[in-house]
Amino acid sequence: MLESIIKINQAVNGFIWGVPAMICIIGVGLLLSVRTRFIQVRKFGAAMKNTIGKIFDKTQAKDGSMSPFQAVCTALAGTVGTGNIAGVAGAIALGGPGAIFWMWCSAFLGMCTKFSEVTLAIHFREKNANGEYVGGPMYYIKNGLSKKWHFLAVLYALFGVLTVFGTGNATQVNTIVSSIHSALHNLHIIDGTVDERANLIFGIFIAAFVAMVLLGGIQRIGQVSEKLVPFMATLYVILAIGVVILHINRVPAVFAMIFKSAFTPQAATGGIIGSMFLSMKKGVSRGIFSNEAGLGTGSIAHACADTNNAVHQGMFGIFEVFMDTIVICTLTGLVILLGAPNIVYGQAAGAELTISGFTATYGGWVSIFTAVAMCCFAFSTIIGWGLYGSRCIEFLGGEKLVRPFLVAYSFVSIIGATINLGLLWDIADTFNGLMAIPNLIALLILSGQVKKLAIDVDQAEKSGTL
Template sequence: MAEMIAQINDVINGFVWGVPMMLLIVGTGVYFTIRTGFLQFRKFGYAMKHTIGKCFHKVEAKEGSVTPVQALTTALAATVGTGNIAGVCGAIAAGGPGAIFWMWVSALFGMCTKFAEVTLAIKYRERNDKGDWVGGPMYYIKNGLGQNWKWLGAVFATFGMLAAFGIGNMTQVNTIATTVGSAITQFTALPESTLKIVYLVIGIIVAIISAMVYLGGLKRIGNVTEKLVPFMAVIYIVGCLIVIVTNSQHIGTVFSDIFRGAFNPSAVLGGAIGIGISQAIKKGVGRGVFSNEAGLGSAPIAHAAADTDSPVKQGLFGVFEVFADTIIICTLTALTVMCAFTGNNAIDIPFGQAAGADLAITAFSTTFGGKASGVVVAIGLTLFALSTVLSWGLYGTRCAEFLFGSKIIKPYQVLFCIFMVVGATMKLDLAWAIADTLNGLMAIPNLVALLLLSPVVVKLVREYFADPARELEKKK
């Protein structure tokens, strides 16, 4: 039975993460880029000033909402996850150095896709029974396209509600448990039975932490992510920079390999490995989308709760979100791995084979040593995965609420926490594969809605930047 389910899932997964779907996702970003006059490039400075520049301004959100920055960090908590480490390593190994170039390309256009998603989330959000702002693809489908399209919103919500148990729960907690377990075994050998107990304890701890956050509602999630995301990002970024600076003599070679490998992989790798340009594009774009989630429709659920008076103003946070996730953090992972492996102090990258966080651990070990590198990656992955769990708990809850009403919130969150304990102690190859498929399926109704509502996005952009007050704002 499990084998048959796996085979069916493989077929569906091949479609939702295949070349046609990647072209649709990137194509949607290209379409919005053109329709908005290359907004993410033309207004990049303005977007950074009014997003990251606002992070240092302390403000209080009104009842039923969070601050714009808290909405951003909640969304970033979900996107900055294992994909930034394991996903990037996998893209390099399977697609060669050129995969990073195509990851950048997908992110540059994904900035505009995420901008459109967040803008529509604010435009068509509504209050729930508890007085909280709720929104996301299911709401801009229902409120933007009309009641006749509500079924499409229900399709998105169903995929999102189920995907949250896998991609944002069991697999993340399992990553925390196994990574921490691996770090511990570098210092002391543990039998398998003891390791399983360690995994169980870790699962229980993560479930308790998550339950305490969920009990505090929307504002507590925002308060936690506002502090957790910058902290975890700084730790990981500093670790990466130390490795990169230590191997700085190889940076020129690394960038050369990335750009040459994007269009002629065999020139960098040799033809024997069997990685062609199509493989580089597929792995780069696929892992890029998986990491920053542009087009998947998840992040707008967090942004919909922002205390803002302008859909476009919050949409600019979507531009920064993709930039921070892929252009900064994913690039740092790629440079760390490739700079470390370009030197004479490490084994070769296993091109053409599957790879994950183990590749990052080996890269860090060239500078920090074996035991310390395991600890660095374990801390990074633990914080990344924990933040993902917290945000996806919100996403899954909002999707379930759309389908069943506010009465489902607490039961869903209790079940969500129970699955964390289950995920920590199981082998999750099939669960990961199914969750990956459901995550990709979320994109289909979302992309349909984005394209149909594109005139609304274009109109909002024109009105926002045509406002005379905006010109005064830019001069300040």
């Protein structure tokens, strides 16, 4: 049975993440960049000033909404997760060091894609019966396109509900369990064998904590995210920069290897990896898994923000992709390529490969800190994606389904603690691809609207309101 599932998923995954998908993802990102005159380059300084520069301006949100800071933290909670740790490790192991280069490429275009998603989400959002702002791809499809395209909104919400269980929960819990196990093993507290009972206990504990946060409502989600995200990102970045500094003499050679491997992966991986396309496929797919540009999920959190300025909130989209992929994913890649003693190319890898990069540099004692950081990354992602799933199920069946969904979503943590990692990542990649299709079609059709809204950025900057 399991072998049949693997074969079916591999076939679907190969089609979804084949040449057409690469063309669509890159093509839509390029079209939006051209139509906004590469806003991610022109307004990069303004984006950083209005995000990093004002990120600690924590205004109080009205009931039924989040502050702009809480909204960006919740979106970052969804993006800055195991895709940055286990996802990057898997991309390098399966696609070679060149996968990092393709992550950069997807992120460059993805900054504009996510700007477009967030801006449209604010522009076309609405309020539900509880007075809460709701928005995202299903709403900008519903309110921005004609009725003949509304089936895309239903498809997006349906794929979204299915995606959150794997991408947002099971893979994250699996990484929590793996990182804790690796840390305890490196500290010689346990041997290398996996204790299924311990994994089950971890899964039950995580499920209970997830339910407690998510069932507390939109404002509790925002409150947890705004405290957890800055802490985890700062801790991880400091540890990663330390690895780079301690291996600074090898950094130029590693960057040279990344660029060379991007176009000649066979030479870089000893002939194990078959082609440059595999490197591109792993880099782009794991990059999207990490920064979510093209999936539209982050815009669901941004739609909850207590703001009327769509393009101002759109600036956070540029910041998120830059921070997530250009900064954190790159640092993870450097930690692995500089610190990991033995990378076995052609075999699936996860958080343990990233941890080995840290421990080879600092020693086994650092395992506890990396495990804490990774647990925070993964848990924050579970919370962020719980919000995404609840909005999708609400769109499909109304608010009466939200609480039962959140309970079911919480229990998936138990399954994620005990299932095969390789299959989890493959299924997550498949659902991500399915989710991206209706969103990319909507962005293509609404690119003219994005162009009009992007003009507001220039006008706001001239008037001093940006």
